[in-house]
Amino acid sequence: MTLTTASPYGIHRVIEPKGVLPQPAWKIDNTMEIFDNEILIDVSALNIDSASFTQIKKEAAGDVARVEAIVRRTVTERGKMHNPVTGSGGMLIGTVLQIGAKLAGKIDLEVGDKIATLVSLSLTPLRIDAVKKIHLDKDQIEIEGRAVLFETGLFAKLPADIPENVALAILDVAGAPAQTARLVQAGHTVVVIGGGGKSGTLCVYEAKKRVGPAGLVIGVSPFAKDCERMRELGWVDHALQVDATDAVALMEAVSAVTGGRMADVVINCVNIQNTEMASILATRDGGKIYFFSMATSFTAAALGAEGVGKDIEMIVGNGYARDHAKFALALLRESPKLRQLFDEQYV
Amino acid sequence: MTLTTASPYGIHRVIEPKGVLPQPAWKIDNTMEIFDNEILIDVSALNIDSASFTQIKKEAAGDVARVEAIVRRTVTERGKMHNPVTGSGGMLIGTVLQIGAKLAGKIDLEVGDKIATLVSLSLTPLRIDAVKKIHLDKDQIEIEGRAVLFETGLFAKLPADIPENVALAILDVAGAPAQTARLVQAGHTVVVIGGGGKSGTLCVYEAKKRVGPAGLVIGVSPFAKDCERMRELGWVDHALQVDATDAVALMEAVSAVTGGRMADVVINCVNIQNTEMASILATRDGGKIYFFSMATSFTAAALGAEGVGKDIEMIVGNGYARDHAKFALALLRESPKLRQLFDEQYV
Ligand SMILES: NC(=O)c1ccc[n+]([C@@H]2O[C@H](COP(=O)([O-])OP(=O)(O)OC[C@H]3O[C@@H](n4cnc5c(N)ncnc54)[C@H](OP(=O)(O)O)[C@@H]3O)[C@@H](O)[C@H]2O)c1
Ligand SMILES: NC(=O)c1ccc[n+]([C@@H]2O[C@H](COP(=O)([O-])OP(=O)(O)OC[C@H]3O[C@@H](n4cnc5c(N)ncnc54)[C@H](OP(=O)(O)O)[C@@H]3O)[C@@H](O)[C@H]2O)c1
Numbered sequence: 001m002t003l004t005t006a007s008p009y010g011i012h013r014v015i016e017p018k019g020v021l022p023q024p025a026w027k028i029d030n031t032m033e034i035f036d037n038e039i040l041i042d043v044s045a046l047n048i049d050s051a052s053f054t055q056i057k058k059e060a061a062g063d064v065a066r067v068e069a070i071v072r073r074t075v076t077e078r079g080k081m082h083n084p085v086t087g088s089g090g091m092l093i094g095t096v097l098q099i100g101a102k103l104a105g106k107i108d109l110e111v112g113d114k115i116a117t118l119v120s121l122s123l124t125p126l127r128i129d130a131v132k133k134i135h136l137d138k139d140q141i142e143i144e145g146r147a148v149l150f151e152t153g154l155f156a157k158l159p160a161d162i163p164e165n166v167a168l169a170i171l172d173v174a175g176a177p178a179q180t181a182r183l184v185q186a187g188h189t190v191v192v193i194g195g196g197g198k199s200g201t202l203c204v205y206e207a208k209k210r211v212g213p214a215g216l217v218i219g220v221s222p223f224a225k226d227c228e229r230m231r232e233l234g235w236v237d238h239a240l241q242v243d244a245t246d247a248v249a250l251m252e253a254v255s256a257v258t259g260g261r262m263a264d265v266v267i268n269c270v271n272i273q274n275t276e277m278a279s280i281l282a283t284r285d286g287g288k289i290y291f292f293s294m295a296t297s298f299t300a301a302a303l304g305a306e307g308v309g310k311d312i313e314m315i316v317g318n319g320y321a322r323d324h325a326k327f328a329l330a331l332l333r334e335s336p337k338l339r340q341l342f343d344e345q346y347v
Numbered sequence: 348m349t350l351t352t353a354s355p356y357g358i359h360r361v362i363e364p365k366g367v368l369p370q371p372a373w374k375i376d377n378t379m380e381i382f383d384n385e386i387l388i389d390v391s392a393l394n395i396d397s398a399s400f401t402q403i404k405k406e407a408a409g410d411v412a413r414v415e416a417i418v419r420r421t422v423t424e425r426g427k428m429h430n431p432v433t434g435s436g437g438m439l440i441g442t443v444l445q446i447g448a449k450l451a452g453k454i455d456l457e458v459g460d461k462i463a464t465l466v467s468l469s470l471t472p473l474r475i476d477a478v479k480k481i482h483l484d485k486d487q488i489e490i491e492g493r494a495v496l497f498e499t500g501l502f503a504k505l506p507a508d509i510p511e512n513v514a515l516a517i518l519d520v521a522g523a524p525a526q527t528a529r530l531v532q533a534g535h536t537v538v539v540i541g542g543g544g545k546s547g548t549l550c551v552y553e554a555k556k557r558v559g560p561a562g563l564v565i566g567v568s569p570f571a572k573d574c575e576r577m578r579e580l581g582w583v584d585h586a587l588q589v590d591a592t593d594a595v596a597l598m599e600a601v602s603a604v605t606g607g608r609m610a611d612v613v614i615n616c617v618n619i620q621n622t623e624m625a626s627i628l629a630t631r632d633g634g635k636i637y638f639f640s641m642a643t644s645f646t647a648a649a650l651g652a653e654g655v656g657k658d659i660e661m662i663v664g665n666g667y668a669r670d671h672a673k674f675a676l677a678l679l680r681e682s683p684k685l686r687q688l689f690d691e692q693y694v
Contacts, residue, residue, distance in 0.1 A: 009655060011595065019592070020621065020624065020626050023613050023624070023647070023651050023654040024621060024623070024624055046541055086646070087644065087646030087650070088646055089650065118656075119653060120652050120653055122654070123650070123654045136590075145500070152656055154656045175653070231645075233666075245366070245367075246366055247368055273560050276366050277370070277371060280464075282370055294645075294646055297434065298638070298641075298643045298648075299433070299434030299645060300371055301645075301663045301665075302663050302664050302666060303435065303470070303641075303666065304368070304371065305366070305663075305665045305666075306465075306466060306666035307466050307469070307470045308356060308368075308499050309466070311667060312665065313662060314663035315663070316648045316662070316663060317497055317649050317659065318648075318653060318655035318657075318658070318659065319650065320653040320657065320658060321658050
C-alpha cells in the first residue's frame, strides 16, 4: 500500500466487489497503515447496533464465547464489524493515534484526543487484537484494536462531563432524537414503538417537549417493566403494552387512546423484524413514519402501506443529521432524569 | 370456510404465519369462494412488478416456459404472486364476477365492470387456471384465473378511452408521478435514475412541469438508446449515460452538469440492486431522495447516508397516494407524446 492521497470516501480500501463504496462492500482492507487523508484510532470499545447484537446473541444462544467468535469471524471475513444478516454496524470509541499529513492541522483533532466515530462500523476498517469484556445487556464490547476513519468520516470528541460508555451509548442513536425534533410539531399525537429502549426513550423525551400540552405521546413496548419505566419517567401520556409484530393489536390500542384519530407521527425504534405493518396501521392518513429501526424491510413498508391504501410518508432512518451528537449530549445535560437513566443502564 | 363477515384487511385469509396481514404473510388462502366483504375478479392479465420480473427472467435465463413455471410455483406455494426473492408483486386487470353482500350497492362498482387492482399482487389471493401469453418485454402475463379483493383493497375502473394493457402498465406505477408532484418545486434540480423506464419517464415528465424554466431535470440510464429517447422526448435538460451501480461515476456526472450543486430531489426508478449509494452521492445536503425502486435496501440507504455524513431525507416509495390512478391517467390524456410512447411500448 503506498501512502499517497486516497479517496475521501475510502474507496481505495474496498477489496470486493470493486467499484462500490466501503459500506456496501463485502470486504474492505483493514491494514492499519494509514493513507495521508485517514485517521488511525486506538479502539477501546465497540457499541454494536442493537438489531445486529440481538441477532448475534440469538445465533450464539446467549453464550459469551460464541458471541466473541461471531464478532471475530465477521471482522476477519469482512475487515469491518458489518453484520451480514442484519446489514447493520454500530460505532466505536477510542484514542487518536495518528492523523494523516493531509488532514493534520486542518481539522479540530489532535493525537491523544478521545473520540467516538459517528459513521457506522459497517464501513469502518477494524482490527481486533483482544476482546476484553462483552457486555451482553449493553450491546458493548471492550476491545484492544485499531480502526481507520476516512476523510469524510464523522466523529465527535468525547465530552469531559459524561462517562465514556454513556457517551458511546447515546451517540450511537444520536440521529433519532434529532430527527424527532424535526418531525414532531405542537399538538401532534406521536407513537414511539420500542419507546422503552435506548433510542426510543430519547425520542419519547424529545417528542414530549415538542407536542406541548395539546399533544399526546404514546410509548409502546411488549414488556411490563418497560411500560412501567416509561410511566415512571413521566414523558408518555400512555404506555401501551403491545407486541408490535401484532399489527392489528397495536392499531386497536392506539385507536382506543386517541379516539380513533391515530398518530400524526410514528417513530419506530424496535430491534426486531416485522413491525412495519403495525407502524402503518397506527398512523393516520397523511401522517408520517420514521423508521429508525435497522430491522425495517423496505418492501414490507412500501407494499404494506399500499396494501391498506394508506397515504402516508415513510422515512428511512438516516443515522446522521447535522449536529446530532451535540443535540443528543445536550439532552443528557438538560434532563437529570435522562442522565440518571443512562448512567444506571450504561455504566 | 364460512361465508361470514371477515377482516377488512383480509387477515382471515392468512394461512402462515398466523397473526400477520396478507402482505407480510408467507401463504394466504386463495379459495375462490368469497366472504361477504370481498370482491371476486375474473382476471385477464397480470402486470408483474419490474424488479420481480427482472429477477424471474434472470432465474429463467429468459426462457418463457421457465418464467411460466416460476410464476405458477410462486402462486401455488403462496396463494399470491409474491416474489420471495424481491418481496414485490405487481397488479392485475379483470372483470368483476361477484360482489360480497356487505359491499354490494355501497361501493361504486357493479358486476361486469372492468377494473385494475391498485393493491399489490403481493397480498392479493390469486388462482391461475391457464397462462395464455407471456410478454417478456412488457412485464405482462395474460392469464385465465381468479383473484379476490379485500374490503380495504383499492381499485380503479378501467377508462373507456385508454387500451387495457396501457392502463395496466401506467396504473402499476401510478404512485411515482403523484409523489413527484408533491416533492418537486419550481427551480429544483431533479435527478431521475432509471429515467428511461416506465415510472422514470412519468417522473421526468412531471418533474419537468414542476421545476419550470429555472429548474433542471436530469435523466440517468446506462443505455444509449434510453438516453436518446429521453432527449428526443425533450423533458430532460440532460440525459446522463451512467450505470447507477457506480456511485462515484454518477456523483461526478451530476456534479459536472450542476456545477457542483447536486440535486435537490433524486427519484430512484431502477429495477436493479445497489443504486442507493449513487442516489445519496447525487443529492445535495438537505435534499431528498424518493426510492420508488422495489430493489432498494433499507440498511444500504440508512447506513450509506450516515457513512458519508449526508443530512438528507430518504423516503420509502409508498405505491399509494390519494387519487394516484386519476393523476396518472390524466397525464396520458394531457400529453399526446406520453400517450404515444405508452401506446407503442405496451400495446
Ligand atoms: N438508523 C440508524 O442510523 C440507527 C443507528 C443506531 C441504531 N439503530 C436501530 O435502532 C433500533 C433501536 O436501537 P436501540 O439502541 O434503541 O435498541 P434498544 O435499546 O434495544 O431498543 C429496542 C426496543 O424495542 C423493544 N422491543 C423489542 N421487541 C418489541 C416488540 N415486539 N414490540 C415493541 N417493542 C419491542 C425493546 O424492548 P426490550 O429492550 O425490553 O427487549 C427495546 O425497548 C435498532 O433497530 C437499531 O438497529 C438505527
Ligand atoms: N413503490 C411502488 O409501489 C412500486 C410500484 C411499481 C413499481 N415499483 C418499482 O419501480 C421500479 C421501476 O419500475 P418500472 O416499471 O418503471 O421499471 P422499468 O420500466 O423496467 O424501468 C427501470 C429502468 O431502470 C433502468 N436501469 C436498469 N439498470 C440501470 C442502471 N444500472 N442504472 C440506471 N438505470 C438502470 C432500466 O433500463 P432498461 O429498461 O434499458 O434496462 C429502466 O429504464 C422497479 O424497481 C419496480 O419494482 C415500485
